[in-house]
Amino acid sequence: MxxxxxxxxxxxxxxxxxxxxxxxxxxxxxxxxxxxxxxxxxxxxxxxxxxxxxxxVTAEEESADNTKVDFMSKMMTAVKSMDANQMNQHLYNMNNTISSIQNLFSTFGLTKGSSKNQSNPSNHPFSFRKD
Incomplete structure (x- = not known):
């Protein structure tokens, strides 16, 4: 052939x-x-x-790739250097702050659907009446 x-x-x-x-x-x-x-x-x-x-690949694309790699390596270094106890304390403080704000809202009646509960109390599932 x-x-x-x-x-x-x-x-x-x-x-x-x-x-x-x-x-x-x-x-x-x-x-x-x-x-x-x-x-x-x-x-x-x-x-x-x-x-x-x-x-x-041009030099600009290479520098963009290097920037991404640098960012990821910095993030990994930051995660490795975090103190778990300190992070836990910050989360605990945030949780307490959010709970306090929710309590303020409920105290002043600024909760979601508060107007419905006040206008028609019979719709509330735990509505008890005094005899």
């Missing part, structure tokens, strides 16, 4: 795709087709500005 030899431009296009790996992702997502990309490459050439967005 005879082997088919590919056209030299196809080899050049394959090399171009290796330099622009985001093209592969576009094809896999279904946004582009290889035939369309090949035709654009053949007509526009490799140096067209439209290909810049498909190049390998």
């Amino acid at each position: 005879t082997e088919k030899k590919e056209h030299p431009s196809i080899g050049a296009f394959k090399e171009f795709v290796r330099k622009h790996p985001k093209l592969i992702a576009e094809v896999r997502k279904g946004d582009k087709k290889w035939q369309e990309l090949y035709e654009d490459w053949y007509l526009l050439g490799e140096n067209d500005t439209s290909w810049k967005k498909y190049q390998e």
